[in-house]
Amino acid sequence: MTPSATKSDHPLVSVRDLSVRFDGTPPVHAVNNVSFDLASGEVLGILGESGSGKSVTLKTLLRLLPERRTTITGAVEVDGEDVIALQGRALADHRGGVASMIFQDPSLALDPVYTIGQQIAETVIRHEGATSRVAMARALEMLELVRIPSAKRRLGNYPHEMSGGMRQRAMIALALACRPKLLLADEPTTALDATVQIQILLLLRELQQEMGMGVIFVTHDIGVAVEVSDRLAVMYAGSFVETGSVADIIRDARHPYSKGLLAANLVGAVPGTRLDAVPGAPPALNALPEGCAFAPRCAHAEDLCLTTPVPVWSGAAGRWARCVHATREGATAVNKVAP
């Protein structure tokens, strides 16, 4: 399915100054002033360590966060729809219809007491009002699409009867059953073996191109992000610290944290030598430091880093880094409030 022509001039996803706060004493600032766009047919990789806010950002796009304890500010639009304002049936239509999600652990995400076929058919019946016969036929078609061997037999399998890689394929089939325009992937290959991981990544890339979906792919693994993404965003302590094309980030990272991540992934490391490791650990999200959140771990931190707001260096289109030093190195330094 191709995205509708009327909306092609708008980005598929538009997030502006998104902040997510979990109430408590003290409150947890999980996501802070995140802004980004995603065109239809584009794959954005969000790279970050645990607690960086990448999963929370993703869940906000489906409004999966506990309503009563979460305060969301900013604007989130998916396919022209204001996601923050969605309620009731409209929200249910959004989930699985317009945007859909695959999770890290398919054995938790799938329902253990229904067969794979029933679970996929249920989605199709809910969103498209299809008869159960048509829905089952769609389920079979989906299982074949994600290349599950002997799909007809697998339709009647329960999740526990499948291997990890197979379950992940089944979950992808479920997520794509209603042809969503946006697929949200939350570390979908982290629990898999490397040989199975690459199969799933290739499948996702192929289906994404076939169906022209926009994909936001969250991962902590740079290697995985490079395999699937067009663009990368590096996330730290609830904020985007750098974005750019995959090649930009891999070959010319400007933020010291991105550089540290690359070094930790042994990019260009000589075996047996000491690694250029970032010291310390990420800050607690209920006690973020003033100014640059990375400053306490940064080897180049100076007084200026401790003041808010951190200046942003902007390069070519969609390329920026939130760092004082990047603004000095960069030719097109722009001093402005972080986007």
Place this chain on the structure above:
Amino acid sequence: MNTPILSAHNLVKHFSAGGFGAKRKVVRAVDDVSFELARGETLGVVGESGCGKSTTARLLVQLLTPNSGSVRFDGKVVGPELPLKAFRRQVQMVFQDSFASLNPRMTMIDSIAFGPTVHGASAAEARRKAQDLLDRVGLDPARFGGRYAHELSGGQRQRVNIARALAFDPQVIVLDEAVSALDKSVEAQVLNLLMDLRRERGLTYVFISHDLNVVRHISDRVMVMYLGEVAEIGPASSLYTAPRHPYTKALLAAMPSLDPDRRTHEAPLAGDPPNPIDPPSGCRFHTRCAQAFGPCATQVPSQFAVAKGHLAACHLNRSEETVA
């Protein structure tokens, strides 16, 4: 040749997986695994989940009793020739789950000092040693010594586990996915610590991981396991640049390239690893191997020496000299 510090001889471990009589099912977790560790070297062990990496580690430190086969430390068979208690002082282990490894009711100082006191050190002496070790792994004893496991981050807990393993001044440490649960930036710090300790103390490591990049970085030699057997073992440099087993080649090809211009276009292996309950006949890899031919389905390949210190259990290497 010098006596290897630690060696495994034809280790076999089968687990019962239920069933009775003729229907009794057996998981062949480790089947006839042998290797040697030279003093001061690091052996990396890689393979998919269920290939027997962790079972091998547990057999090596005698946390599991093998069905057959033996472990030798410095030439002496552990058990009959070397008492277990003496062996444990020499060979220690660090596990993947840093939280589950620590007693939640003990402070970090007590956790580290516990082992030495059991082995006869005085309480004061053990405490002093524990403080030195905490300091050595980068945790201030005054700040962290009195804390409990839940008051530390994952990286800090894993440092404590390393300190605890060092409390006996062991010669060998078996690291079973010891850095896998850590975030990348913290993982790099712990890897640096492990490499520093190795140099300072002349430690020998068995480094088990599913991350081939990390294994290459830290290991002198690498052992590739598949369904309970050793597929290939050899020097890290030659194994990574010139693998001689199709499974090793596939594992290496499945690694993300980290180069946007050289993305992977074809998965090197289809499907999941087969079930170790009923492993394929002959070469256990033949069901997934693109190069399988005549003898693969029926004959178990022996370990062929393909280069100095480099063995590969694959019939494709048959023309070369055979090691019995």
